[in-house]
Structures are given as structure tokens and as C-alpha cells.
Amino acid sequence: MSDNDSQAQAEWQRKLQLYPSLKKFEEQGDDFVESHDGREERLLAFIKAHPSFSSMQGNPSLILKAMDEYAYQQDFLINIGEGKGRILSDLIAKQKPKVLVELGGYVGYSAIHFAGQMLKAANNPSEVHLWSLEFDANFAAIASELIALAGLKDIVTVVVGSADETLRKLKSERKLSSIDFFFLDHVEDLYEQDFKVAMDELKLLGPGAVVVADNVVRPGAPKYREHVRSRSDVKSEGVKGLIMPGELEVGPVISSGRSTLMFAGRARSHVCLVKAQGFYRIAPLREEPRCDQNRDRIAKTESVGMA
Ligand SMILES: C[S@@+](CC[C@H](N)C(=O)[O-])C[C@H]1O[C@@H](n2cnc3c(N)ncnc32)[C@H](O)[C@@H]1O
Numbered sequence: 001m002s003d004n005d006s007q008a009q010a011e012w013q014r015k016l017q018l019y020p021s022l023k024k025f026e027e028q029g030d031d032f033v034e035s036h037d038g039r040e041e042r043l044l045a046f047i048k049a050h051p052s053f054s055s056m057q058g059n060p061s062l063i064l065k066a067m068d069e070y071a072y073q074q075d076f077l078i079n080i081g082e083g084k085g086r087i088l089s090d091l092i093a094k095q096k097p098k099v100l101v102e103l104g105g106y107v108g109y110s111a112i113h114f115a116g117q118m119l120k121a122a123n124n125p126s127e128v129h130l131w132s133l134e135f136d137a138n139f140a141a142i143a144s145e146l147i148a149l150a151g152l153k154d155i156v157t158v159v160v161g162s163a164d165e166t167l168r169k170l171k172s173e174r175k176l177s178s179i180d181f182f183f184l185d186h187v188e189d190l191y192e193q194d195f196k197v198a199m200d201e202l203k204l205l206g207p208g209a210v211v212v213a214d215n216v217v218r219p220g221a222p223k224y225r226e227h228v229r230s231r232s233d234v235k236s237e238g239v240k241g242l243i244m245p246g247e248l249e250v251g252p253v254i255s256s257g258r259s260t261l262m263f264a265g266r267a268r269s270h271v272c273l274v275k276a277q278g279f280y281r282i283a284p285l286r287e288e289p290r291c292d293q294n295r296d297r298i299a300k301t302e303s304v305g306m307a
Contacts, residue, residue, distance in 0.1 A: 104186030108143030
């Protein structure tokens with residue numbers, strides 16, 4: 001085994017120690033799923049049974065910490081996680097948005113993160129509001145419970161439904177007339193369509209609005225990227241984020257043709273882990289054929305949710 005290979009193996013062992021939830025990738029291989037298998041309900045039960053639960057009321061950071069703990073120790077969660085959460089919190093502190101809309105609320109992690117930061121950054125907290133649009137009613141119910149626990153229910157509204165329809169409804173009901181910060185984190189293939197709904201059809205995004213889209217490089221939202229880059233009314237830039245648990249980063253393809261897929265993150269992960277010569281390496285999702293296969297399978301699961 002080469003020095004590089006031994007280093008990669010030692011690195012993977014270090015990650016397994018830090019993030020035991022990664023072991024499921026090894027154990028379950030192609031059968032590994034990242035959501036909709038009861039882990040979201042188990043997360044809620046974990047939080048309610050947590051030794052710090054009695055201190056969580058009105059304490060967003062303690063709730064986020066417990067959610068991270070669950071993701072590291074028990075089951076991977078498809079939320080933005082600590083690393084990207086920090087990057088976006090800094091952006092919110094700088095932009096001071098009054099109205100933030102997120103597409104894809106899942107179980108409330110990003111909403112709790114953002115709303116807590118919006119309150120800190122706001123000159124007038126009573127003007128601040130976050131709309132969290134989530135397709136899945138069960139996830140939305142869990143999110144609402146955690147948001148209430150965080151003491152943020154007055155400034156966060158979770159709305160169940162498909163993001164485009166919800167945007168139209170909120171606009172027609174005059175609940176939403178403009179968005180300062182727009183976060184796309186639902187389905188990469190819908191980013192372009194739903195961005196156009198907000199920007200062109202409903203005219204919710206005016207000068208100075210910030211639009212953040214997660215996972216645009218890998219697995220990627222090529223049509224969305226092409227679209228925003230081609231518009232003269234949008235300035236576009238890229239920011240590199242880290243996937244947690246696992247501290248996974250996009251890196252060069254170092255897998256071989258003999259690789260076995262161990263983990264292809266649903267649309268949300270930028271990378272997959274491949275098993276080559278008995279240990280794990282990290283490869284970008286699009287450049288690893290077996291990861292793409294898995295991505296298709298998972299993408300179909302997503303579209304079932306949307307039917
Ligand atoms: C990656 S998760 C969002 C994670 C969340 N932003 C966080 O970081 O805590 C994506 C979510 O989008 C939801 N979703 C999928 N299609 C959607 C749609 N068309 N409209 C709204 N939500 C959708 C899924 O049910 C899932 O909960």
C-alpha cells in the first residue's frame with residue numbers, strides 16, 4: 001500500500017471515530033438511504049430524551065448542537081450542518097435580511113440557524129420573518145415542534161406544499177411581497193424553475209436581494225448555474241462548503257474502476273465515498289459512474305415525494 005493510501009485509510013478511521021454515524025455507509029452500501037426511513041422521528045425522540053432538554057426551551061444553539069450530535073452519532077441528516085450553517089450565518093449577519101424564504105425546510109435545522117441569526121442581526125426584531133417551505137407534512141410537523149422549542153415560532157412560519165405553489169399562494173394572499181434572502185435547498189433540478197417563479201413571475205426579488213443555492217457544483221444544478229450566470233441582473237459567485245458529518249470536501253477523483261460505491265449522498269452531498277482496495281476514498285459525485293446511478297435512484301425517490 002502506498003503512503004497516500006495508508007494516509008487515506010488512517011484519515012477514514014479518524015472520521016469513523018469522530019462520526020460513528022458514517023459506519024452505516026460501510027454496513028449498508030448501496031442500500032444506504034439518507035432520509036425518510038424514520039430517522040427524522042427518531043431525531044425528535046432523541047432531542048426530547050436528551051439530558052439538556054430542559055435547557056433547550058428558547059435556546060436555538062443548544063437544539064442545533066443536539067441535532068448535530070444526532071447526525072454525528074446516530075444517523076446522517078440532510079441538513080446544512082455546522083460548516084455551511086456558519087458560512088450562511090455570517091452572510092445573514094452581514095446582509096441583515098428582514099424576510100428570508102427557504103425552499104426545503106426539512107426538520108428545521110436551517111430555519112432555526114437562520115432565524116436565530118436574523119434576530120441577532122436585526123435592528124428591529126419585530127420586522128423579521130422567515131418562511132420555511134417544505135413539501136413533506138411529517139418533516140414540517142417535526143420542524144414546527146423544534147422551532148417552537150427554540151422560541152422562534154413567532155418569526156418562523158413553516159408552510160407545507162410544493163415550493164412554487166406556496167410562493168404563488170403567499171404572494172396572492174399578500175403575506176409575501178418581497179424577499180431579502182432566498183435559500184434554495186430542496187431539489188437541484190427545480191432550482192432554475194423556482195428561482196424564475198420568485199424572480200420573474202412574482203417579482204419577489206428586487207435589487208439587493210441575496211439568493212443562495214446549496215449543492216450547485218456537486219451533485220450539481222447545471223441549468224440553474226447557467227441561468228443565473230447568463231443574467232445581466234444577477235451577480236453570481238461560488239462558496240465552498242463542508243459536508244457534515246464527515247468533513248467531506250469536493251476533491252480530485254482518486255477512485256479506480258474497481259471501486260464499489262459505499263455512499264452517494266442524495267442530491268445534497270457533493271461527494272461519494274468509494275471503496276477501493278479495501279478502504280474508502282472520497283470522489284466527486286458526478287465523476288463516479290456508480291454514484292450517478294445511485295443519484296438517479298434517489299432522485300426518483302424525491303420526485304415521488306413531489307407527486
Ligand atoms: C436538503 S433538505 C433541506 C434541508 C434544510 N434546508 C436544512 O438545512 O435544515 C430538502 C428538503 O426539501 C423538501 N422538498 C423536496 N421537494 C420540495 C418542493 N418541491 N418544495 C418544497 N420542499 C421540497 C424535502 O422534503 C426535504 O425535506
